[in-house]
Amino acid sequence: MTAVLQVAGIRKRFGGITAVDGVSFEVREGEILGIIGPNGCGKSTLFNCILGQLKPTEGEVRLDGRTVTGMRPCDLNRLGVSRTFQLLQVFPQLTVRENLILAGQEHVGSMATRLFGPRDAGLRGAADRMIGFFQLAHLAGERAGGLSYGQQKLLDAAMAFMGGPRLVLLDEPAGGVNPTMLASLKERLQAINREQGATFVVIEHNMEFVMSLCTRVIVLAEGRLLAEGAPADIRADPAVIDAYLGH
Amino acid sequence: MANFLNQGVSGLATGSFDALVALGFTLLWQTSQTVNFAQGEFVMLPAFFMLAAAHAGLPFPLAVLAGIAVTLLVLGLGFKRLLVNPMLRHGVLPLAIATMALSLFMRESVKEFFSAEAQPFPSVAPEGAIDLFGVPVSLQSLGVLALAVVAVVLLQLLLSRTSTGRQMQAVAQNPTVARILGIPVERMVLYTFLINAALVSLASLLITPIYLAKFSSGETLGLAAFIAAIVGGFNQVRGAIAGGFLLGVVDNLGAAYVSTQYRGAIPLFLLVAVILLRPQGLLGRAEERTV
Amino acid sequence: MTLSRTATAAAVLAACLLLVLLPLGLDRYGLYILSMWAVMTIAAIGLNLTLGYAGQVSLAQGAFVGLGAYTAAIMTTAGWPLVLALVVAVALCFVVGWLLGYPALRVQGHYLAFVTLAFSTLAYLVFRNEEWLTKGIYGITDVPRPGLLGWSVASPLAFYWVCLASLAVVSAAVLWLVRSPWGRAFVALRENPMRAMSLGVDTRRYTLMAFAIGSALGGIAGVLYAPLVEFVDPTPFTLGLSLNLLLMVIVGGAGFFLGPFLGALIAVLLPEWLRFTGGLYLILYTLLVMVLLAYSPQGLLGILDRIVTRRNARAASAARAASASSFGAAP
Numbered sequence: 001m002t003a004v005l006q007v008a009g010i011r012k013r014f015g016g017i018t019a020v021d022g023v024s025f026e027v028r029e030g031e032i033l034g035i036i037g038p039n040g041c042g043k044s045t046l047f048n049c050i051l052g053q054l055k056p057t058e059g060e061v062r063l064d065g066r067t068v069t070g071m072r073p074c075d076l077n078r079l080g081v082s083r084t085f086q087l088l089q090v091f092p093q094l095t096v097r098e099n100l101i102l103a104g105q106e107h108v109g110s111m112a113t114r115l116f117g118p119r120d121a122g123l124r125g126a127a128d129r130m131i132g133f134f135q136l137a138h139l140a141g142e143r144a145g146g147l148s149y150g151q152q153k154l155l156d157a158a159m160a161f162m163g164g165p166r167l168v169l170l171d172e173p174a175g176g177v178n179p180t181m182l183a184s185l186k187e188r189l190q191a192i193n194r195e196q197g198a199t200f201v202v203i204e205h206n207m208e209f210v211m212s213l214c215t216r217v218i219v220l221a222e223g224r225l226l227a228e229g230a231p232a233d234i235r236a237d238p239a240v241i242d243a244y245l246g247h
Numbered sequence: 248m249a250n251f252l253n254q255g256v257s258g259l260a261t262g263s264f265d266a267l268v269a270l271g272f273t274l275l276w277q278t279s280q281t282v283n284f285a286q287g288e289f290v291m292l293p294a295f296f297m298l299a300a301a302h303a304g305l306p307f308p309l310a311v312l313a314g315i316a317v318t319l320l321v322l323g324l325g326f327k328r329l330l331v332n333p334m335l336r337h338g339v340l341p342l343a344i345a346t347m348a349l350s351l352f353m354r355e356s357v358k359e360f361f362s363a364e365a366q367p368f369p370s371v372a373p374e375g376a377i378d379l380f381g382v383p384v385s386l387q388s389l390g391v392l393a394l395a396v397v398a399v400v401l402l403q404l405l406l407s408r409t410s411t412g413r414q415m416q417a418v419a420q421n422p423t424v425a426r427i428l429g430i431p432v433e434r435m436v437l438y439t440f441l442i443n444a445a446l447v448s449l450a451s452l453l454i455t456p457i458y459l460a461k462f463s464s465g466e467t468l469g470l471a472a473f474i475a476a477i478v479g480g481f482n483q484v485r486g487a488i489a490g491g492f493l494l495g496v497v498d499n500l501g502a503a504y505v506s507t508q509y510r511g512a513i514p515l516f517l518l519v520a521v522i523l524l525r526p527q528g529l530l531g532r533a534e535e536r537t538v
Numbered sequence: 539m540t541l542s543r544t545a546t547a548a549a550v551l552a553a554c555l556l557l558v559l560l561p562l563g564l565d566r567y568g569l570y571i572l573s574m575w576a577v578m579t580i581a582a583i584g585l586n587l588t589l590g591y592a593g594q595v596s597l598a599q600g601a602f603v604g605l606g607a608y609t610a611a612i613m614t615t616a617g618w619p620l621v622l623a624l625v626v627a628v629a630l631c632f633v634v635g636w637l638l639g640y641p642a643l644r645v646q647g648h649y650l651a652f653v654t655l656a657f658s659t660l661a662y663l664v665f666r667n668e669e670w671l672t673k674g675i676y677g678i679t680d681v682p683r684p685g686l687l688g689w690s691v692a693s694p695l696a697f698y699w700v701c702l703a704s705l706a707v708v709s710a711a712v713l714w715l716v717r718s719p720w721g722r723a724f725v726a727l728r729e730n731p732m733r734a735m736s737l738g739v740d741t742r743r744y745t746l747m748a749f750a751i752g753s754a755l756g757g758i759a760g761v762l763y764a765p766l767v768e769f770v771d772p773t774p775f776t777l778g779l780s781l782n783l784l785l786m787v788i789v790g791g792a793g794f795f796l797g798p799f800l801g802a803l804i805a806v807l808l809p810e811w812l813r814f815t816g817g818l819y820l821i822l823y824t825l826l827v828m829v830l831l832a833y834s835p836q837g838l839l840g841i842l843d844r845i846v847t848r849r850n851a852r853a854a855s856a857a858r859a860a861s862a863s864s865f866g867a868a869p
Contacts, residue, residue, distance in 0.1 A: 051736070077738035089733040091726055102726055105719040106738035114719040121719045146851060163738060282648040333832040340595065341835035343648050344788055345828050347781055352824035359817040466777065470659070473652060508667045515656040519641070522653055526645050 002029050004167050004199050005081075010049050010059035012042075019045040021223035022059070027167065032193055032200040034214035034231070036207070038244055042223040043203045044086060047171055051083055052076050063167075078107060082165035086172045086203075090152050090159070092145025096136055099144050099155060100127035103162035127162070134158040134188060150181040157185060161192060167199045174206040182206075186213050211235065219243065252382050254499045260388035261471075262495020263395030267450045268468065269475035269487040270402065271443035276481055277419035278439045281331055282343040285350035286447070287469020292353055293318040293451035294368055294460040295361050307369055315448040323444030327437060350465060357462035370456035391453045398449055399488055402442070406484060415439060467511075471498075474518045480531025489530055542846045550796070561698050569694040570766070575806040576701035577762045580708050582786045582798030584755025589784070590792035591716055592748030593728025594642050598654040600779030601661035602631045602753045604772075606760020608665060611678040611770040620684035620765065627757040635753025639746040658780045665772040677771025681764045701762055708755060713795060715751070724748055728793070785827055791839030800838055 005027040012020040020042040027033050037043055048054040050061050052073045061069045068076055077083075091099050105114060105121040114121060131140050134154045139147060144155060153173070160168050173189075174182055186209065192198050204210045210217060211231040219227040219234060221243040227234060234240055268290055275281040283289070297314030301307055330349060334342040371390065376383040406412035417425040418435040426432050450468075458464055471494060479490020494514055501513035521528060561569055585599040609627040614620055641653040665672050672678070683692040691700050715721055723744050726734035731741050764770050782805060790801025805823070812819040834840045 053732070053736075072740075072742075073732075073735045074738050074740045077736060083736050085733065085736070089730055091729050091733070093725060093729060094722070098722060101719070102722045102734075102739070103737045105722065106740070111743070114723075115715070116718075119717050119719070142854070143847070146847075146854075159737065282651075330828060330832070337831070337835040340647055341831055343651065344784065345831045348785060348824045348827040348831070351778075351781070352821060352828070355817070355820040355824065359821060470655075473655075477649075477652060509663060512660055512663050515660055519653055519656050522645055522649050523641055526649060 003027065004029050004064065005050070005201075006060075006062040006065075007046075007050060008060045008062070010046060010056045010061070012045050012049050012054060013057045018223055020049060020056070023220065023223070023225050024059075025218055025225060025228065027199060027201055028216075030193070030197050030199055031216055032189070032202065032214045034210040034217040035201060035203045035220060036205075036210055036217060036234075037220035037226070041220040043220055044171060046220070047083070047169055047203060051081070051169065074106070077163065077165075080163070080166040081169070082160040082163060082167070083169040084156050084160050084171055084173060086175065088149070088152050088156055090144040090147075090155050093143060095141050095143055096131060096147070096155055097124070097127050097140045099159055100130050100162050103159035104164075107163040123162075130158050130162060133191075135184065150177050153177050154181070154185065154188075157188070161198070164196075165198060167201070169201045169203075171203050172205060173202065174204055174209045182209065189213065250503065251500075252380065253384060254503045255496065256379070256384050256392070257388045258496035258499030259492060260392040260395075260495070261499060262475075262492035263392050263399070264450055264454055264491070265471045265475040265494050266399060266488045266491025267395050267446050267453075268472035269479065269491050270399065270484065271446040272472050272476045273479075273481060273484060273487040274419070274439040275443055276476075277484075278415065278422075278436045279327075279331060279335065280339050280342070281335075282339060282346065283443075284343055284346040284469070285353060285465070286472050287465030287467065288350045288353040289322050289443070289447040289465075290450045290454065290468045290472075291460070291462065291465040292322065292357065293448040294455040295357055295366075296321075297452070298366055298368065298460060299361070311452060315445070318448045318451075319441055319444045321444075322447065323441040324437070326444075327440040331440075350469070354462050354465060361462070363462065365459040365461040368455040368460050371452060387457065391457075394449070394453060398446070402446075403484070411435075411438065471514070474514045477528060478517055478521045480528025483528065483531050486528050486530040490528070493529075546796075553799075557702060561695055566694050569698045571806065571810055573694075573698045573701040573762075573766050575802055576698075576705040577759050577766060578783070578786065578806050579799055579802040580705055580762070581756045581759035582783055582790070582802050583708060583712050584752040584759070585783050586752075586787045586790075586792060586795075586798045587712060587716070587724070587755065588748050588752030589787055590794070590797060591721060591724040591728065592745065592752075593724075594639070594745060594748055595647065595651045596638075596654045596749070596752070597651050597777065597780045597784060598638060598658045598661070599752070599756045599783045600775055600777070600781075601658040602635065602756030603760040603763060603779060603783075604661060604665055604775030605631055605634065606757035607764040607770045607775070608672055608678075608760070609757070610761040610764035611681045612671065614682050614684065614765065615678055615680065620761065624758065624761045627761045628754045631757030631760075632750045632754040635756075636746050636750040638753065639749030642745050642749065643742055655777060655780075658777050662772055662776050665775055672772070675772060677769055678764075679769050681768045681770060683765045683768070697766060701766065704758065704762055708758060712755070716795060720744070720747070725793075787837075788835075789827055789830060789837050791837030791843075793836070794839040794843070797837055797839050 003026040008024050010020055010023050011018065023046055035043055045054065049056040052071050055070050059069070060067055063079060063081065068079070091102065094102065101120050101123045104123045104126060108121055108123065109117060128140065131137050134157070136151060136154060136158070139151065144152060147155065157170070157173060160170070173185060177185065189200065190213065193200060202210065202214060214231055217229065217231050217234045218225060219240050226243055227237050227240050229237070268286060272283055272286045275283050293314050296317045297310050300310035300313040305313060330345055331342065334345050370387060373386050373390070376385050377389070406416055414425070414430045415435045415438060417428065417430055418432050422432055454468070475490035475494045476487050477490070478494060479488065480486025494517070497517060498510065498514055502510040505513065561572065564572065581599055581603050585596060588594050588596050606627040609630060610620060610623040613623040613626065638654065638657055642650050645653065666674060683697055685691070691697050716724070723734065723739050726739055727741055727744050727748070735741050786801030786805045787798055788801070789804055790797030790799065808823065809819045812822065815822065830837065834844070836843065
């Protein structure tokens with residue numbers, strides 16, 4: 001399997017604090033990679049460095065071998081890297097369908113076709129299919145702000161897939177979602193992974209979710225890479241257990 | 248050189264005045280996220296309160312006291328209770344826009360209920376000039392400078408030496424933590440509104456003899472205060488003071504040596520440059536409460 | 539939803555009809571006021587795009603109206619046709635607006651308000667001081683009303699039609715714009731720029747565009763203002779105008795397409811109706827603005843929107859309850 005994303009020696013300092021301390025890893029085509037670690041181990045900072053939201057102090061990020069370090073998130077997104085945020089981020093004033101069209105519209109056409117072309121940027125069908133896939137069809141015309149938390153979380157995830165990304169980074173997708181909704185979310189993610197060959201990187205606290213969803217897991221502790229391997233191996237790794245329970 | 252000195256002193260005088268007004272502006276921002284676009288009108292109005300009291304027959308010193316009392320009541324307590332409290336839940340910007348409406352409201356009210364004409368206002372400092380290093384320097388400028396400096400020093404002492412002052416600073420830095428520590432946040436915020444009202448009363452008393460009392464004078468006065476506050480550092484009390492003095496000197500020297508026509512432009516360039524290059528202000532620390 | 543949509547359409551149609559028929563019964567001054575409403579609405583529509591849709595605070599819209607007015611006055615008194623002045627003013631305001639958008643990439647909220655306020659004041663100083671070009675405080679007199687394709691539009695009624703037609707064209711264009719993917723991107727920029735960016739929305743380009751287009755519309759308003767008043771001096775283009783335009787947008791309802799129409803209507807026509815109150819008008823107006831803001835920062839249309847949303851939500855939850863009882867458990 002080839003590497004979609006290579007992260008090489010990323011280091012991020014805030015003043016005197018080193019949040020991420022020289023982390024390197026690869027994301028392989030088609031896998032679901034989990035990143036776990038205790039609170040404050042630098043997971044989200046690492047995500048933000050990879051995605052251009054933060055500028056890493058040192059290190060490099062390569063997409064298909066091409067250096068993308070420090071590239072603006074919108075440019076990176078149009079290269080096929082998508083993400084969700086830890087906190088819910090939908091556009092409450094727009095309808096569910098509009099949210100999804102928005103998520104896809106910058107991936108088709110040009111500024112001119114987006115101004116003079118059709119109002120839905122030709123994406124209404126695609127948006128409705130995505131809405132159906134995430135079982136939100138009955139809510140397509142509702143404002144996103146009026147949805148329940150779990151429904152918004154599904155919409156949030158659905159938006160990350162609208163542009164047809166090759167690589168999706170999910171920041172705590174399971175946070176605050178009830179078990180029924182969680183099972184449904186996991187099933188959706190696995191289906192997209194299987195059918196469209198999209199690659200995932202998932203940050204998550206919910207161990208059960210990570211261990212059953214991911215094909216490979218890496219563990220961060222105090223800003224460093226602590227362990228890497230199949231879910232079963234990670235579960236049995238004494239260093240990992242120590243990092244979570246020790247100190 | 249003589250001219251330079253004179254301009255310098257007069258610059259410091261305007262600067263100390265700007266610092267007073269900017270200080271109040273900054274305090275409101277710090278403790279309650281209020282960006283008071285009406286701060287200039289807040290300086291314009293107390294002079295009219297004082298004039299109204301004098302017209303009602305009070306002797307001038309008593310009229311001044313009455314004016315200050317009304318200012319504390321209306322621009323301190325009233326402003327907070329009637330406008331800031333109901334608006335605060337909507338966020339920083341709607342409140343800022345409401346203060347813009349308030350500035351027009353105050354301007355028009357004075358024009359309608361008092362006078363559209365500029366009113367003379369007695370000076371609290373003696374007329375004339377004294378000799379300083381062989382240069383005549385206006386006593387009025389020196390008086391304004393002295394009074395403003397005394398006010399700023401007193402306020403600094405209040406904020407840093409008294410327990411109430413330290414509680415106010417705690418509220419300014421982090422209201423949530425302050426609340427957890429058992430500081431009566433609401434009362435401290437009210438104090439800053441009262442302090443602001445006191446500061447603008449004093450500023451009004453100092454500046455009105457020079458520029459006359461006019462309903463429209465708030466725009467210029469307010470602009471100077473915004474610029475001083477932002478240039479010095481929006482979240483720093485000493486930033487507002489430094490910003491005020493810097494602005495006053497730059498403004499006066501600019502007027503003397505660059506162009507009188509574009510005098511007003513120089514502080515604006517200073518403002519834009521600071522906002523773009525160092526948004527936290529020259530002395531400020533990086534804004535942490537943006538989210 | 540459909541009911542409110544039909545109601546809106548009917549109201550808009552009635553208003554259009556009124557705008558066309560009303561002038562037949564109006565005197566010279568009435569026509570002037572109505573034309574001024576159309577001009578100010580165009581400027582407010584521009585600001586609504588920048589502020590209401592894209593969420594970028596600007597206290598500079600009045601300066602762009604001034605820029606347009608001076609362009610028109612200077613060019614038409616020199617013998618150029620107004621249409622050419624329009625093209626120049628739009629291009630000029632677009633470029634200057636674009637440049638003014640750059641600070642918005644660094645600072646937001648009240649900081650941006652101060653930067654644009656500074657620009658507004660600077661523009662006023664230029665209008666006042668560059669006498670060789672603007673005639674300074676004396677102003678440019680006798681700005682001609684143009685001929686249009688051979689017809690003279692010098693009469694108040696004819697010029698009213700010009701203003702109204704311009705408003706119609708601008709409204710149609712902006713309606714198209716806000717309903718296109720651009721409008722969606724503007725709203726995304728306002729509501730959550732970081733999320734928008736992560737979805738591929740080039741927030742930098744859209745921010746600059748929001749400023750440039752909004753400012754260009756201010757320029758169009760200015761180009762109409764000059765021949766309407768037939769005199770251009772610096773006094774109308776102080777910060778006060780920018781402030782008034784901002785209040786128009788806020789009062790009507792920022793981010794609602796019809797907001798500026800309503801806001802400008804209140805700001806331009808109300809003083810005429812409240813003439814009997816004398817100077818109290820502005821005091822009443824600003825007082826109302828403050829009360830409105832405390833109650834509904836989204837303005838008058840915001841109140842309407844809230845009512846409609848609440849009613850729809852109630853209907854939807856009733857429908858959901860009905861479907862849940864008939865089909866068993868809801869998903």
